[in-house]
Amino acid sequence: MKRLSSVVLGVVLSIGTTTVLAAQTFSDNFNRPDGTVGNGWFLWGAPSSLVGGQLQTFGSPNVAGGVGRQLSLTFPVTFSFDFLTYNVKDSFDPNLPYNDGGWFVALNATYGFSATPALIRFQQYAGSRNIWRTTVAGTDSSPGLPEPIAGWHDYSTSPAHIQGVVGADLSATITITYSTGQIVSTSFGPTPGESVESLFLLGNSNRSAGPDLFDNLSIRAGCPVAVTLKTANDPVTKLPTTMLASFTPSSGSLAGYAEACGFTEFDWQQTITVLPLPSDIYRMSDLTTPLTAGPGQTGNAPPFYDPVSGGYSYNVTCPNGTISTAYRSAFPFYFAVNGSATDCGTLLANETTATGAQCPALNSPTCTTLSFDDTPHDPCIFGGPNAFTAACNFEAPLNPAFMGFTTALVGVYEDGTASAPLYQWTWQDNNNSSETQKGFGGIYGITVTGTQISNPNPLVPGSGTGGATITSINGVQLPPVVPPNQVATTASGLAYSRVSQTFNGTVTVKNISGSAISGPLQIVFFGMPANVTLVNATGNLSGTPYLTVPAVTSLAPGQSVTVSVQFKNPANAAINITPAIYSGSIN
Amino acid sequence: MSKRASLFVALFLFVGSAASAGPITYGVTVDTSSIAGTAGSLDFNFNPGPFVTQAASLQILSFSGDGTLAGSSTLTGDVSGALPATLTFDNGTGFNDYFEGFTFGATLAFNVSLYGPALSSPDGVSTSGSTFALSMFSDPAGTIPALTTDTTDGFAFTVDVNLDGTTTVSDFSSQTGVEQVGSSVPEPSSLILLGTVVILGAMVRFRERFRHRTRCRNSA
Numbered sequence: 176m177k178r179l180s181s182v183v184l185g186v187v188l189s190i191g192t193t194t195v196l197a198a199q200t201f202s203d204n205f206n207r208p209d210g211t212v213g214n215g216w217f218l219w220g221a222p223s224s225l226v227g228g229q230l231q232t233f234g235s236p237n238v239a240g241g242v243g244r245q246l247s248l249t250f251p252v253t254f255s256f257d258f259l260t261y262n263v264k265d266s267f268d269p270n271l272p273y274n275d276g277g278w279f280v281a282l283n284a285t286y287g288f289s290a291t292p293a294l295i296r297f298q299q300y301a302g303s304r305n306i307w308r309t310t311v312a313g314t315d316s317s318p319g320l321p322e323p324i325a326g327w328h329d330y331s332t333s334p335a336h337i338q339g340v341v342g343a344d345l346s347a348t349i350t351i352t353y354s355t356g357q358i359v360s361t362s363f364g365p366t367p368g369e370s371v372e373s374l375f376l377l378g379n380s381n382r383s384a385g386p387d388l389f390d391n392l393s394i395r396a397g398c399p400v401a402v403t404l405k406t407a408n409d410p411v412t413k414l415p416t417t418m419l420a421s422f423t424p425s426s427g428s429l430a431g432y433a434e435a436c437g438f439t440e441f442d443w444q445q446t447i448t449v450l451p452l453p454s455d456i457y458r459m460s461d462l463t464t465p466l467t468a469g470p471g472q473t474g475n476a477p478p479f480y481d482p483v484s485g486g487y488s489y490n491v492t493c494p495n496g497t498i499s500t501a502y503r504s505a506f507p508f509y510f511a512v513n514g515s516a517t518d519c520g521t522l523l524a525n526e527t528t529a530t531g532a533q534c535p536a537l538n539s540p541t542c543t544t545l546s547f548d549d550t551p552h553d554p555c556i557f558g559g560p561n562a563f564t565a566a567c568n569f570e571a572p573l574n575p576a577f578m579g580f581t582t583a584l585v586g587v588y589e590d591g592t593a594s595a596p597l598y599q600w601t602w603q604d605n606n607n608s609s610e611t612q613k614g615f616g617g618i619y620g621i622t623v624t625g626t627q628i629s630n631p632n633p634l635v636p637g638s639g640t641g642g643a644t645i646t647s648i649n650g651v652q653l654p655p656v657v658p659p660n661q662v663a664t665t666a667s668g669l670a671y672s673r674v675s676q677t678f679n680g681t682v683t684v685k686n687i688s689g690s691a692i693s694g695p696l697q698i699v700f701f702g703m704p705a706n707v708t709l710v711n712a713t714g715n716l717s718g719t720p721y722l723t724v725p726a727v728t729s730l731a732p733g734q735s736v737t738v739s740v741q742f743k744n745p746a747n748a749a750i751n752i753t754p755a756i757y758s759g760s761i762n
Numbered sequence: 763m764s765k766r767a768s769l770f771v772a773l774f775l776f777v778g779s780a781a782s783a784g785p786i787t788y789g790v791t792v793d794t795s796s797i798a799g800t801a802g803s804l805d806f807n808f809n810p811g812p813f814v815t816q817a818a819s820l821q822i823l824s825f826s827g828d829g830t831l832a833g834s835s836t837l838t839g840d841v842s843g844a845l846p847a848t849l850t851f852d853n854g855t856g857f858n859d860y861f862e863g864f865t866f867g868a869t870l871a872f873n874v875s876l877y878g879p880a881l882s883s884p885d886g887v888s889t890s891g892s893t894f895a896l897s898m899f900s901d902p903a904g905t906i907p908a909l910t911t912d913t914t915d916g917f918a919f920t921v922d923v924n925l926d927g928t929t930t931v932s933d934f935s936s937q938t939g940v941e942q943v944g945s946s947v948p949e950p951s952s953l954i955l956l957g958t959v960v961i962l963g964a965m966v967r968f969r970e971r972f973r974h975r976t977r978c979r980n981s982a
Contacts, residue, residue: 413887666811667922668893671857672915673805673904678857679915680811680893700812742812747838747857750812 200437201246201375201394205230216242219286220378230389234262234381239279241378248282248375249397250345253595255338256377257390260330265301266383273301273322274329275383278337281376292371295345298380302330306349306361310368317349317361326475327351327359334390338595342717343399346649348596357477362599362650364762395594398436401425401718402584402598404645405702405753409608411637414659415753416606418643420547422584422598423705429526429545430538438586440537442522443509443547444593446478449579449603451572453555457488459503469579471572478581480507493519509547512537512587551578551643552606558640559607577605577641598717601647608639645701645755648716654697654759661688664698664754669742677710677741684724684756685735696724697757698738704748710741714761721761785877786929787823788921789943790896792870792909794829796937800866801832803904805897807859808851811890815853818880818892818923821873822849822860828867833902835862852878853892863902873943876923884927892923896938909937 203214206228212218213225221233221240232240260276267275277300284293299306303323305316318324333354341347344365352358375394379387402422406415422441424432433440449469450456456466466483467476486503493499501511502520514521516533526534526542534542554560555567562571580603583596644656663685669678686692699721700709712720727736742750808820825846835844839858843849851858874894879885897916900908907916912934919933919940931940 664813664889665925666813666890668811668815668853668891669809669856670893670895670915670917670920671807671809671859672895672917673861673897673899674907674916675914677915678809682812740812744856747855749810749856751814752812754813 200396201392203392204228205390205392212242215244217244219243219376223378226388228390230377230392231386232379232389234266234275234379234383234385234387236267236382239379239381241279241376243284243286243374243376245373246375246394247370247373248394250341250343251399251597252282252341252394252396253339253398253597254280254282254341254392254394255336255595256392257334257336258330258387259332259334260379260381260385260387261332262381262383262385262387264383273303275301275381276330276385276387277301277304277380278387278389279376279378279380280339281374282341283370283372284374284376285372286374286376293376294368294370295341295347296376297339297347297349300380302335302351302353303327308347308363308366310345310366312367315363315366317363328353328357334388340595340597342649344649344717346651346717348599348650350595362647364649364651395437398432398586398597399425400441400584400597401705402600403702403705404600404648404719406643406645406755407753408659409606409636409639409642412640412660414606414640414642415644415755416552416608416639416642417548417550418580418582418602418604418645419702420582420584420600421544423544425705427543428540429542430540433586436586437588438594439589440512440522440587441545441597442512442585442587442593443545443582444507444585444596445481445509445549445580445582447481447578448478448581448601449575449577450476451553451575451578453568453570453572454553455555455561455566458483459485459488462488470575481509481580482506491520493517493524495519507593508585508587509582512591545584547582549580549582550606551580551604552608552639553578553604554607554609554639556605556607556641560609560638562607577603579603599649600645602643602645604643605641606639606643607641609635645699648719651716651761653699653716653761654757657692657696657756657758659755661686661690662692662756663687664756666740666754669750675741676743678744678750679739679741681737682722682740682754683735683737684730686730686732689732691732692730692756693758694724694727694729695758695760696727696730696736697759697761698722698724699755699757700752701755702751702753704744704750706744706746707748707750708743710743711739716761721757723761784882785875785944786881786942787873787875787944788931789939789941790872790874790919791939792827792898792918792935793868793937794827794866794870794898794909795868797866797900797908798868800900800908801902802864802866802908803862803899803902804845804864805859805861805899805904806849806851806894807857808853808892808894809856809858810853810892813889814887815890815892816878816880816885816888817853818876818878819850819852820877820894821851821875823873823875825849825872827870829870830865830867832863832865835860851894853880861904864898866898866908874921876921876929880923881927881929884925888925891925894921894923895919910935 220238221235223232262274262276265271265275279298281293281296296309307316336352338350345368346365347363350360405419407417409416447468451471452467454465468478482502484506491499491502499518499520501514501518505511510522516523523537525546527544528541529543557571561567581601583599586594666682667680669680709720713723839855840852841860896918898908900906910918918935918938922930
């Protein structure tokens, strides 16, 4: 706790012949003598001071109180701090069911509080209330649920940890870790914004006196990441049974970019948000209680990291035939930071060089891509081989009848903890295939070399139905997907035009089902290489472009529609996209 | 009769949609007289689509005319050869391109031959075709399109390799003729025309017979 506050701004690291703009970092643990805040901070609103190595602030009607400083930030930005409050009731309305102990953060702002113009600001009036975001586009709130929010808690005198990740498109994810260890998280989609000035403001958001205390403030900016998402199909059913992702820094190596961002590594972090009962998945440490998550027979079970601490009750067999030991120690990450390349549960086994070769050593400067794969399946789901058998307690999950996941690229700090998500997506999977080897998704080591999949498929090809569906990207909710067995999406070749310097072709969407498909139809181009852009895209989901099919309100059975596509591809890379069709609007 | 005509059309369309056992070859002739003497350039490219694409190849053969190749050629991707000799392309990379300076004469001619698994044995699982494009330019750098109505992209014509192994020509140049040669399998567009001619012929003959039989009956 005696770390000095530090400011590192705009440092440029040269890595080989390329240049990486290092992360902007600022931190303050407030471990200075009681009294004046100092360290370049100014005060706003009700007076603030340092007490016991923490920043003490007080509430005040229409003003609140806190500190600010010059800090021009380049997005994306990750901020985090600890927060506690002595407020027990709202001083002005003690009948309110929340305690009026909350926080306020403004980025690239000007001076003030209640009407602070800022590129973006967040505030939460109490821990059990919605979080508000304000930009020039207006104010919105998340999760947008009735207050007090079920499962959320007012802040107390025990510190909670609050993390926010704000994307360059001002999408944001706020994660709160209560002193009990419980975690809640909520996201905002992209929104327009304008930088006002270059102030960073921190304080409480309260009309009640408090005091409200802050500690361990950390701000990190300028670490943009682009993750390529795609799915791979069952070779027989052509249904998307494998979720794939890869991260390649825009320049330099994984290790170099991690260092620039203030991390020792990058890794994936996945939580299972929905696992319905009956379930035959158990923790290694508890062979009697089946794992479950999300809504179901036992109520709303909390999500859990995948893999769970200590691993599941079964062994994970790698494609090379060895049994992974690393996956049992990977928690809370998806891949274990340490371990050999022969163990498919390690980071090293899932990092490749620019040519797609296996990485020689972790943090080697030749390692440029970190891959992710998961092939979950639940044979208890209706139609699966174990549904209504003893293995599934003679039942089949009905509502919900799918598994849910939240997966994120995170940074690994030197102390082994994870950063807030740098890129996050949610997805569902209702595949009910048989398995060639025991494993609930997890780590099967389907290696991704470029866009080619070397597939020791853990599933018995053609043995099931259903598959993976991406449901949101960095907080932007996608409309319902059109199952791939109901729609055929094909494309022409791409003719290169020296005039427009684009690769031009067409994409055709045909309804191969027996029912009409409602519009608007969205063609989402998953798997787009990082340096390729869809020129005529309708929009972009944090690197994944989509195209709204014009003038189609409904696609009748057998009917098809063709749209033009134009790609910019300055590196002439192979464009191997996995399209998905969604029915509805993307907001 | 209308039933019989439908059978004719169905039969010809089916044949036209079948994959080709041998190469599909187009003879290309371009009337370049309107830009004769212009120091321009030619661009040929043959590329896969953005999804899963089956292997296909293409050759530029019998390149001839009274124009003059100028400067050195630029080859990108899976291309080999040098004009006026045979050029060979495949769709193995995202961009397979041959570009060369060219001083136009009055005429330009060559053959485009397409072949490979995507044409001879479509796999039924690929989701992208491949496309060949010819562009002509009135400047050596290849920035000012010539002899085309497609001023946005500058293509003179394109040939799409479809997922069923057939090909489709799109011609944007009134000075450019693209005709299939060396194959007993007519193109679908030709087939429809041919089928229509056959049907119309059959209708005429039927009517003539009908009239003849009617006349016969009337005279009986």
